[in-house]
Amino acid sequence: MKVVSISAFGGPEALQVDEVPTPAAGPGQVLIKVEAIGLNLGDAIIRSGRSGLELPMPYIPGGEVAGTVAAVGDGVNGLSIGDRALGAIFAEPRLDGGYAEFVALSSDVAFKLPDAVSFDVAAALAVQGLTAEQLLARNPVAGKSVLVHSAAGGVGQLLVRLARLGGVGRIVGTVGSAAKRDAAMAAGADHVVLSATPDWSTEAPGPYDVIFDAAGGEITAASLPLLAPEGRYAVYGGASGVYPGFSPAQMAGVTAAAQTIAGFSLWSLLGDPMRRGPALAASYERLFGAVADGSLTVEIGHRFALADAAEAHRLIESRGSVGKIVLVP
Numbered sequence: 339m340k341v342v343s344i345s346a347f348g349g350p351e352a353l354q355v356d357e358v359p360t361p362a363a364g365p366g367q368v369l370i371k372v373e374a375i376g377l378n379l380g381d382a383i384i385r386s387g388r389s390g391l392e393l394p395m396p397y398i399p400g401g402e403v404a405g406t407v408a409a410v411g412d413g414v415n416g417l418s419i420g421d422r423a424l425g426a427i428f429a430e431p432r433l434d435g436g437y438a439e440f441v442a443l444s445s446d447v448a449f450k451l452p453d454a455v456s457f458d459v460a461a462a463l464a465v466q467g468l469t470a471e472q473l474l475a476r477n478p479v480a481g482k483s484v485l486v487h488s489a490a491g492g493v494g495q496l497l498v499r500l501a502r503l504g505g506v507g508r509i510v511g512t513v514g515s516a517a518k519r520d521a522a523m524a525a526g527a528d529h530v531v532l533s534a535t536p537d538w539s540t541e542a543p544g545p546y547d548v549i550f551d552a553a554g555g556e557i558t559a560a561s562l563p564l565l566a567p568e569g570r571y572a573v574y575g576g577a578s579g580v581y582p583g584f585s586p587a588q589m590a591g592v593t594a595a596a597q598t599i600a601g602f603s604l605w606s607l608l609g610d611p612m613r614r615g616p617a618l619a620a621s622y623e624r625l626f627g628a629v630a631d632g633s634l635t636v637e638i639g640h641r642f643a644l645a646d647a648a649e650a651h652r653l654i655e656s657r658g659s660v661g662k663i664v665l666v667p
Contacts, residue, residue, distance in 0.1 A: 339357070339358060339359070339360040339438060339439040339440050340355060340356070340357060340438070340439050340644065340645075340667065341355070341356050341357075341358050341398050341437055341438040341439070342354065342355055342356070342398070342399070342437040342438075342644055342645070342647045343356050343358075343396040343397060343398045343399075343437070344385055344395070344396065344397050344399070345395050345396045346395060347385065347386060347387030348385070348386070348387075349386070350382075350385070350647075350648040350649070350651040350652045350655070351648055352385060353385065353399075353437075353647045353648045353651065355644075355645050356396065358398075358438075360439075360440050361440060361441070361442040362409070362411075362442065363409040363410055363411035363414075363442050364411050364442065365411050365412045365413050366411055366412070366413050366414060366444055366445055366446075367411040367414070367442050367443060367444055367445060368407050368409070368410050368411065368414060368417050368423070368425075368442070368443065368445050368448050369407070369408045369409035369410075369411075369440055369441070369442045370403060370404075370405045370406065370407060370408065370423055370425045370440065370441050370442075370443070370448065371405045371406045371407075371408040371439070371440055372403045372404070372405040372425075372436075372438060372439055372440060372441055372667050373404060373405040373406065373457040373666070373667070374403065374404045374405070374456075374457035374458045374460065374461040374664050374665070374666060375400055375402070375403050375436050375437060375461060375644065375664065375665040375666070375667070376400075376401075376402035376403070376404075376436075376461035376462060376464050376465060376466075376662065376663075376664060376665075377400075377647075377650050377651075377654060377662075377663040377664065377665055378401070378402075378465055378466070378492075378654075379654055379655075380401075380433070381399045381400065381401075381651070381654075382651045382654055382655050384399060384433060385399060385651065391433075393434070397434060398434050398435050398436070398437050398438060399433070399434065399436065399437050400427065400433075400434070400435060400436020400437040400438070400665075401426075401427045401428030401432070401433045401434075401436050401464075401465065402424075402425070402426060402427060402428060402436060402461055402464035402465050403424075403425040403427065403436050403438075403441050403461065403464075404422075404423065404424050404425065404451065404457040404458075404460035404461045404464070405422075405423065405425070405441075405457060406420060406421070406422055406423070407419055407420060407421045407422075407423050407448075408440065410445075411445075414445040415445075416445070416450070417445055417448060417450060421450055421451075422450065422451040422453070422457070423448045423449060423450055423451055424448065424449045424451055424460045424461070424463075424464055424622065425441055425443050425447070425448050425464075426443075426447040426448070426449065426464050426465075426468075426618060427441065427443050427447070428464070428465060428604070428608070429447040429608050429614060429618055430443060430444055430447055431605065431608040431609065437644060437647060437665065438667070439644075439667045446614075446615045447614075447615070447618065449618070449619065449622050451626065452626050452627075452629075452630045454629060454630035455626050455629050455630060458638045458641070458662075458664045459629060459636045459638070460626075461662070461664055462492065462636045462638060462661075462662035462664065463496075463622070463625050463626075463629075463636060465604070466492040466493045466496055466662065467496055467621075467622075467625045467636070468604065468618065468621050468622070468625075469493050469496075469574065469602075469604060470493050470496035470497045470500050471496075471500060471621045471624065471625055472602070472604065472607065472617075472621060473497065473550060473572055473574060473602055474497070474500055474501060474504055476572070476600065476602060477548050477550070477570050477572045477600065478504070478548075479501045479504055479505075479506045479507075479509075479547075479548050480504055480505040480506065480507075481505060481506075481507045482506060482507050482547035482548055483507055483508045483509075483510075483544070483545065483546050483547050483548075483566070484501055484506050484507075484508070484509045484510070484546060484547065484548045484549070484550070485509075485510050485511075485512070485542065485544065485546040485548070485549045485550070485561065485564065486498055486501070486509060486510070486511045486512070486527070486550045487511075487512045487533065487549075487550060487551045487552065487553050487557055487561070488512065488513070488514070488552055488553060489511025489512060489513055489518075489522035489525065489527055489530065490511070490513045490514075490518035490519075490521040490522045490525075490660050490661075491659075491660075491661075492661060492662045492663075493552065493574075494511065494522070494525075494550075494552075495521065495522070495525040495637055495661060496636070497550055498511060498522065498525040498526045498527050499525050499526055499634055499635065500628075500634070501526070502526040503628065503633055503634065508528050509526065509527050509528055510527060510528060510529045510530070510531070510542045510546070511523075511525075511527035511529075511530045511531075512530070512531055512532070512533035512538060512542070512557070513530055513531075513532060513533065514532070514533060514534055514657055515532065515534065515657075515658075516532060517658075517660075518660055519532070521637065521639075521660045521661065524637075525637075529542065533553075533557060538560070539560045539561070539563075539564060542564070543564065544564035544565070544566065545564060545565065545566035545567075545569065546564055546565060546566055546569060547566050547568075547569050547570070548569060548570050548571075548572065549561055549564065549565055549569070549570075549571045549572065550572050550574070551571065551572065551573050551574070551575075552573075552574050552575030553575070554573070554575070558573070562588065562592075565595075565597055566595075567595040567596060567597065568595065568596045568597065569595075569597050569598070570597070570598045570600055571597065571598065571599045571600065572600050572602055573599065573600070573601050573602070574601070574602040574603065636661075636662065637660070637661035637662065638661060638662050638664055639659055639660040639661025639662055639663060640653060640659055640660075640661070640662075640663045640664070641663075641664050641665075641666055642663070642664070642665050642666070643665070643666055643667075644665045644666060644667045646665075647665055650663050650665060
């Protein structure tokens, strides 16, 4: 089968098409014939070596796929050959093997897809939809004022759309360029500002009951003063590569205002095998159900052939993408 792999860390050009044996479905596994592969910024961070992970080479990136079950190993229940399925590779947990025509993975992280959910949409919801859904479960927004940073990105758009379904009071989004404003508005934001302008916070003064931030750096520093008393600041990434420090005065202010700064990562959930399967199944059931009944729309912003994975990586690293990027074998 064809895969895209790297033999050493490097730029997008390190991604090369290769031929490797097609894996078999072992005990407790299913083999998925891949129709769509989700691309995340984390893929590019790992490829570049910036993640700090030590990985065996050659390394095949990719942690989320969707396709058709091609084979079933011994002891598998609930999935059969021919079923349409989401393969949440990242939930095993591992972050390899997705940039391929076939993927073998544990059946407890393979989820049957309703006919109304396309392969592209399933791949878009695997990590980003799960992240948005879990963030909102931990930081309720019904009737509240909410600020979503990177509101035109994959997670950002889903946060806005799901917050709308959850009865948010008012929602403001930030985007990195004027070209992304329309996408954030279409997702359901009431107001969108450009975070690239130095005084963006004056155009979105708050206060906000909940703030969602995956940027870090100057964005976080400018956003903390916008948090309402008893508000929640949810940090789920640091795309800028910098996390600001807190002065004693800032911490005193957070304490006095009874505010909460809450970190979130899927890894805390995925590392618990007792919680992982039921939690993912429940989240995906809600997400797939919302897509099937038409209440949730998922934007597929860009589609690339698997062989053009390097171009897809250049796009996501440029911060020029809008919505989900999908690779197609």
